[in-house]
Amino acid sequence: MSGRRDELSDKLRAVVKLMLEDYRSLGKVEVFRVRDDFFKSFYVPTPFRGGVDQTVVFVDSGHTGRSYSTDSFYLVLMNIGGVLRSGEKIEYFGHRAGGPEVEGYILYASITSDGFKVAIHPLDDNSLLVDASRAEDVSKSLTSLVTRGYNRFLRGGLDYWEMGVKYFRRAANYLISLVELSYCVKVLSTIKDSICVLDGTLVRWFGAVQLRAWLGFDGLDIASILSGVSREEILSRHLWRIYGIAKTTKFTVIARSRALLSSVGGGYGSVGSESVERAAKFLRDLGARSKSFTEHLLNIVNPPVFHDNDHSIHALRAPVTVDGVNVFMFGLYTRGPLIDARQAYSVNEEVVEDSSGRLSTAVESVFSRLTRAPGYPPLGFLEVDALVRLKKEYISNKFEPRMLVSIIEETGGKYHPLAEFFRPSFEKRLGYVRGRT
Secondary structure, eight states: OOOHHHHHHHHHHHHHHHHHHHTTTTTGGGHHHHHHHHHHHOOOEEOOOOOOOOOEEEEEEESSSSSEEEEEEEEEEEEEEEEEEEEEEEEHHHHHHHOOOOEEEEEEEEEEEEEEEEEESSTTTTSSSOOOHHHHHHHHHHHHHHHHHHHHHHHHHGGGGHHHHHHHHHHHHHHHHHHHHHHHHHHHHHHOOOOEEESSGGGOOOOOOOOHHHHOOOOOHHHHHHTTTTHHHHIIGGGEEEEEEESOOOHHHHHHHHHHHTTTEEEEEEEEHHHHHHHHHHHHHHHHOHHHHHHHHHHHSSSSEEEEEOOEEEEEEEESSSSSSEEEEEEEEEOHHHHHEEGTTTEHHHHHHHHHHHHHHHHHHHHHHSSSTTOOOOHHHHHHHHHHHOOOIIIIIIHHHHHHHHHHHSSSSTTTTGGGGGGGHHHHTTTOOOBHH
């Protein structure tokens, strides 16, 4: 056995040597070299200078880990909550606002003969996002909104069934993903001088630019219904106070970020008129060779996330590190692209000035208080994660058994097909055992 372990170690070491050789040679591959050069031209390595004390609310949600879904229905149990940080003090946002510290929801979506059905059931009567008195109206509004788009596929008959199923899954996932943003809007409408930080990239919150053409609605419609705040108010007052922190990103982005920020140790990649103009010139020179590749580069740092007749919203992404090793990607919404590819890569000076100021102020403020966890995330970031997390023991020992009992009581038998979703042996019966098939 010892000989086999030694042989395995030798083989692994040989593979690692190959990986290191290939990694060192990446700079010789043109596509990677161009990306590196653009990254360096767009950002300015900036050390932390000491943040402004600002009220920061960190928002996150916890899910069952997997959705209980088929081609015709989608069910998920979720928690959502916020941790409010003011100076060194942290507290639950729910307590401050007179609600529960964690809000629980059951979200259900299905395809029916009439179209798309959505039902949201708050587990607390005094929930801040959707309380018991609003739940029915919110469910009806979401059902009506999504069904208008879905009816296009219903009219197509069986030939359009697969497209309808694809639409259903995308719409269901989209609804659930926007609960966090909607809660953030609720936070900002309650605490006037605060900013809100979401766990994850901001790009996902509104989806693709042409989402309305595909689904018949957009993320602002959903956020407005869930939060009870109008689209206009979200756009004018709240969206620009929402930020995101992604704690995981692509390996190549981590490598570029470390190289960019190596001169400052702890700091972030800021942007300004000079750096953005430098990046725009880089893209103009490159655009003559490949227009699609220049658009790809822009989408790495400032991707579009929402578009209608009056607004073009993008997300600016900037690398941040406290220890020079662990990299976060910090995101904020911008009132248009910093560099407009449709206008010969011209620089939008007003957008750059606004975005640059908000980026610096927010990063300095959010990272002014840190925890001692690996990577030194901002104080409040991990605390809200722990607050909302749904433990596996709760799901397997309480949620799934209770769902199973409810199905048995409603159907009068324990072998109804719906019961199979909540049996402990469900995955094994499908052939999945500890990740093997």
